[in-house]
Amino acid sequence: MKLDGKRVLVTGASSGIGLALARVLAARGAVLAISSRGAERLEQLSEELASACPGIRKPLPVACDVADGESVRHLIGACVETFGTLDALINNAGICVYGSVEKTPVADFRSLLDVNFLGPVQAMLEVLPFMKRQGHGLIVNVSSVAAIHGVPYLGAYGASKAALVALSQSMRVELAGSGVRVMLVYPDYTESAIFENETKVGGARRPEGPYAPTADVAEAIVRAIEAGKRDLILGARGKTLAFLDGIAPALVENAMRKIAAELREEE
Numbered sequence: 001m002k003l004d005g006k007r008v009l010v011t012g013a014s015s016g017i018g019l020a021l022a023r024v025l026a027a028r029g030a031v032l033a034i035s036s037r038g039a040e041r042l043e044q045l046s047e048e049l050a051s052a053c054p055g056i057r058k059p060l061p062v063a064c065d066v067a068d069g070e071s072v073r074h075l076i077g078a079c080v081e082t083f084g085t086l087d088a089l090i091n092n093a094g095i096c097v098y099g100s101v102e103k104t105p106v107a108d109f110r111s112l113l114d115v116n117f118l119g120p121v122q123a124m125l126e127v128l129p130f131m132k133r134q135g136h137g138l139i140v141n142v143s144s145v146a147a148i149h150g151v152p153y154l155g156a157y158g159a160s161k162a163a164l165v166a167l168s169q170s171m172r173v174e175l176a177g178s179g180v181r182v183m184l185v186y187p188d189y190t191e192s193a194i195f196e197n198e199t200k201v202g203g204a205r206r207p208e209g210p211y212a213p214t215a216d217v218a219e220a221i222v223r224a225i226e227a228g229k230r231d232l233i234l235g236a237r238g239k240t241l242a243f244l245d246g247i248a249p250a251l252v253e254n255a256m257r258k259i260a261a262e263l264r265e266e267e
């Protein structure tokens, strides 16, 4: 997919991977809509992108809480009203909860599902009629390496991201022949605000890293979009995990058990 002139919505564009994606997409000449919850930050970002890439149409900033169905409906409606349609929707907005499953309150599971799963679901349901009518469209769902195999202390988070994987795989085959494609992205640890903003429920400390730069992750995602890939697993660790999980899941579980023991905090 050539991105020059393509109408692309990025959710979670105010920070981290989404912000880096907005920068790379703007540099490629995409017609952008950028979204997250804070209207003021989005206005600033729109100005910043327009002055960094003078040839592009000024990105459309639309504040939206993806956990709120009405807000998502308004977001897609604003994009369609302004651009006529969308060529690509990048469901990137996300939150994290860190800690052992047994310490995670049900309310935190709900928040994760509302933002990381139901947010993308709602956006896809809103955008699909337009994409199907025009006979083409790309939906990019940002999952996580933690959805490939359960990672210690990311159980609730990984579950919300694994739900997105299963749904995306079902949609791919259901949408075959419609011209609408679904791509899955599995980032590994990436430098971003997600770790400061996450809810910590106790039981463990965070691993030391390494953490990939957001600019590298965004460039890899955009290249995968251009190349028409179905899946993008980021980082050597993520790729190794996916490979070993396919051929030797017991080995992976053993490695995860060691990581769990290393990170566990005494009560």
Ligand SMILES: NC(=O)c1ccc[n+]([C@@H]2O[C@H](COP(=O)([O-])OP(=O)(O)OC[C@H]3O[C@@H](n4cnc5c(N)ncnc54)[C@H](OP(=O)(O)O)[C@@H]3O)[C@@H](O)[C@H]2O)c1
Pocket (backbone or CB within 6 Å): 011, 012, 013, 014, 015, 016, 017, 018, 035, 036, 037, 038, 064, 065, 066, 067, 091, 092, 093, 094, 095, 115, 142, 143, 144, 145, 186, 187, 188, 189, 190, 191, 192, 193, 194, 195, 197
């Ligand atoms: N960083 C990693 O190591 C890593 C690894 C695997 C997967 N991922 C995934 O990558 C995606 C981007 O994360 P990131 O690391 O770049 O995190 P980040 O820097 O914290 O960015 C998260 C973005 O999502 C937005 N957001 C959060 N809650 C929202 C809500 N309810 N409605 C609308 N927007 C909301 C935030 O904007 P506002 O707060 O301004 O609304 C922000 O723009 C997420 O889906 C995350 O799960 C990240």
